Amino acid sequence: MAKKKKAKAEPLPDSPLLCLSELVGNQRPRRLLAAALIEGRLFPVLLLHGPPGIGKFTTARAIAAAVNCASPDGADACRQCPSCRKVAAWTHPDIKVLESAADAQAAGRPDFFPDAQAASRSGGRVATRLLIGQVRRLLHETAFKPFEGGRRVFIIRHLESDPSMGCANALLKVLEEPPPGTSFILSSSRPDLLPDTIRSRCKTLAFLPPSREETAEFLAGRGIPP
Numbered sequence: 619m620a621k622k623k624k625a626k627a628e629p630l631p632d633s634p635l636l637c638l639s640e641l642v643g644n645q646r647p648r649r650l651l652a653a654a655l656i657e658g659r660l661f662p663v664l665l666l667h668g669p670p671g672i673g674k675f676t677t678a679r680a681i682a683a684a685v686n687c688a689s690p691d692g693a694d695a696c697r698q699c700p701s702c703r704k705v706a707a708w709t710h711p712d713i714k715v716l717e718s719a720a721d722a723q724a725a726g727r728p729d730f731f732p733d734a735q736a737a738s739r740s741g742g743r744v745a746t747r748l749l750i751g752q753v754r755r756l757l758h759e760t761a762f763k764p765f766e767g768g769r770r771v772f773i774i775r776h777l778e779s780d781p782s783m784g785c786a787n788a789l790l791k792v793l794e795e796p797p798p799g800t801s802f803i804l805s806s807s808r809p810d811l812l813p814d815t816i817r818s819r820c821k822t823l824a825f826l827p828p829s830r831e832e833t834a835e836f837l838a839g840r841g842i843p844p
């Protein structure tokens with residue numbers, strides 16, 4: 619009997635690169651981040667936390683783009699320069715995301731730190747949590763200077779997804795003393811599950827759902843009736 623050909627799932631299109639000023643709600647953390655970017659003193663280790671789907675990751679990407687942009691407008695990336703184009707396409711060598719293979723696949727992003735050994739051990743099953751092999755690959759990259767002379771930004775999603783906390787513990791040292799020119803932005807909806815030793819190393823910013831007024835204003839700005 620002929621083997622049934624499994625239909626390959628098309629990855630979802632990744633979301634576009636947005637600027638800090640385009641994001642809805644969360645004025646307080648956004649203002650703080652914008653001021654830090656404009657003054658050129660981005661926090662080396664940030665923890666953005668709040669409910670899922672609220673813009674933590676979009677914010678992290680906006681920061682990574684702005685800090686490497688050739689002609690930023692205040693804290694906003696231009697989205698036209700070569701660096702911004704690479705961030706938009708996820709091909710910038712200094713801006714990478716550490717997340718589970720399943721999260722990367724669902725978002726239509728590359729898995730920047732694939733753990734090939736774990737994948738072969740599990741028969742190719744896509745991991746739904748962070749793996750220590752991924753963290754080791756990231757740590758290996760921190761030994762090098764930023765490739766493009768700007769700032770290297772690692773966005774780390776759902777570090778708490780590894781229940782053994784082995785991934786968190788492996789990152790402790792580098793989060794305590796990030797290499798020069800390197801920033802880490804952690805994004806989590808369950809920061810309470812992260813070890814204190816990780817949280818204490820981060821500048822923590824809480825993200826809240828936008829108010830009705832903020833949402834209405836955002837929609838009106840795009841000509842959409844509330």
Ligand SMILES: [Zn+2]
Pocket residue numbers: 686687688689690695696697698699700701702
């Ligand atoms: Zn730019």
